[in-house]
Amino acid sequence: MPFDFNTAVRKRYAILPVPRDFIPSSETPTSQILWVGCSDSFIIETETLDVLPEEIFVHRNLGNLLHNRDLSSESALDWCLDLLKVKHIVVCGHYDCALIRENDANEVHGWHKLHRTNTEYLSNINNNLNTEDRDRILEEIYVLAEADWIRTQPNVKKAISGRGLQVHAFVYDKARNQCVRLVELDMVNGAK
Template sequence: MLHPLQHRQQKNGLTNGLTNGNGKSINGNGNGAGSESAPVMEAQTNGASTSPSNRTSGASTPSKRGTKSPFTHEDPIEALLTRNEHWSSHISQKYPELFPSLASTQKPQILWFGCSDSRVPETTILNLLPGEVFVHRNIANCLPPNDLSSLSVLQYAVEVLQVKHIIVCGHYGCGGVAAACSQKKLGLIDVWLKNIRDVRSRHLKELEAIEDPEQRIRRLVELNTKAQVHSVLHNSNVIDAIRERGLKVHGFVYDVANGKIRRLEVPDDHAMGVFDLK
């Protein structure tokens, strides 16, 4: 059995690169076909043998889930374990070779940097299966250049797993970004929020011109995501992989209010050359 993502890729390709404002690829071999409103992985909506509806029922097994939250159960942990039993049985029946193949290795083609927010579970919102996406999540999807955790994930994904796409995904309704917009002292987390406050300070004029506080936070979500895309693009391992094998980096924003992802246009970073270490 082909891995579902491989199957879809063979048929449709996952070839869109990061684009600049003119729709031109800015990172190597991308075809520049990106669109500001294009949904993630058009291949999923185009079919192949694993249809979106099949994937949805396979991933979440709604018939087994019912409508009752496990957290209304007398023993919620037991209820979660029961759900897992149902899910693993269902996936094993639907994709009999999946778990045996995952037991020996993983070959994800995507590295996902996202927010820890419970409403943005990447495997669910991308309609993927175990083994298809390598993940790092933290508050407000920040990738500071001195964060050993995210840097280790990035190096492993790029050098060892040889992922083909890196996605940085911010989301509207992000509590971390909202907190960075406030003037309140919040304790330890202020150290982390400095990453977003730095982005805010760089775009203060634009942000303060937005009167609606909610719209201002939404704009900062987008600006923060673009800043983190640039942070990825400044990584020397990433620069090598873009040049040598056409790695692509994408900026996405997810709307928790409707479940939809859209691609962000990330302007070319003309200072990028100084990070290109020989």
């Protein structure tokens, strides 16, 4: 499994608001952002970032995942890097995601089996968390792990070093209609 939950769970990070001009608009209808979002996030990307709709190439699926090796996700990444040459990749999860909330579907879907294991792991290392806080932290860890995986991809690494591509970790809070970004401070075990 390329998705490295065990590394991401040890990260220390700041949670900062995303100002609307965090990525300045080019004011031209040219894609400069690959936005990886969740299908049930209800976020309006151009309300979070003050850019033209044409500046954001949106790829949504359940759990905002590119690492799942499906044809659509792989193609979105390749298309945005090789043809559109985007300057930013935003992984945007959201709090209160249906995939993370406990429900009957947890018993049947593959993603939920992985999630259940991760929930137990987090509860074991921090058993003082209430369910809401635990689920919010899990969402943040998933986004950080996904951003990490994206940074390891050869074409992403090449774009980061060659032309300054940036990968951002966002989480949307629908209840507050606010988007935050996760900024790593350091690693608890080992340097980054």
